[in-house]
Amino acid sequence: MPEITHTLPVLLIWAALGYLLGSIPFGMVITKVMGLGNLRNIGSGNIGATNVLRTGNKPAAAATLILDGGKGAVAVLIARALAGEDAAQVAGFMAFLGHCYPVWLGFKGGKGVATFLGLILALAWPVGIACCLTWLATAAVSRISSLSALIAASTSTFWMLFLGYGSSIVMGAAITLLVFWRHRDNIKRLRAGTEPRIGKKT
DSSP: OOOOOSOHHHHHHHHHHHHHHHTOOHHHHHHHHTTOOOGGGSTTOOOSHHHHHTTTOHHHHHHHHHHHHHHHHHHHHHHHHHTOHHHHHHHHHHHHHHHHSOGGGTTOOOOOHHHHHHHHHHHOHHHHHHHHHHHHHHHHHHOOHHHHHHHHHHHHHHHHHHTTOGGGHHHHHHHHHHHHHHTHHHHHHHHHTOOOOTTOOO
């Protein structure tokens, strides 16, 4: 845990700002603007980049990935610049929660992988790069996005310890658990051998 230097009301303000930023459903906005249909009726119905890719529109998926990752990074960077490390971790964690449970969508959001990677890159860039490389390596071998996300998340706390970012490990562990919880249906399909591969439309 980082040193707590701010009062609870101040941290609650950063929590609220982080949540609101994270709750912006960029996947749904992009697919609607580009005339790709209702993302809830496509593929898995998820609002993230992997499901946007199932529309067949790679630029839309790339934009969703960048923006979903960016909102996690921006939450951390703004809070760090204006307040400090404790606020940065609170804002980053709440941006992740905002993506997973956005108030605008009845608290039914995405699985948070891009937002997780974005906030980790901003919080501790060596750890973020290690997690991204872990995702890419797993995806290259398995061609399964959910498996790549689970492995990247599960190794994040190891990378934090190995690379000297122990003050972030509590937040990292909490996000890892939430990533696994959000992927519980994917885990069932992985065990059954029915999980779709990257780029598959249905």
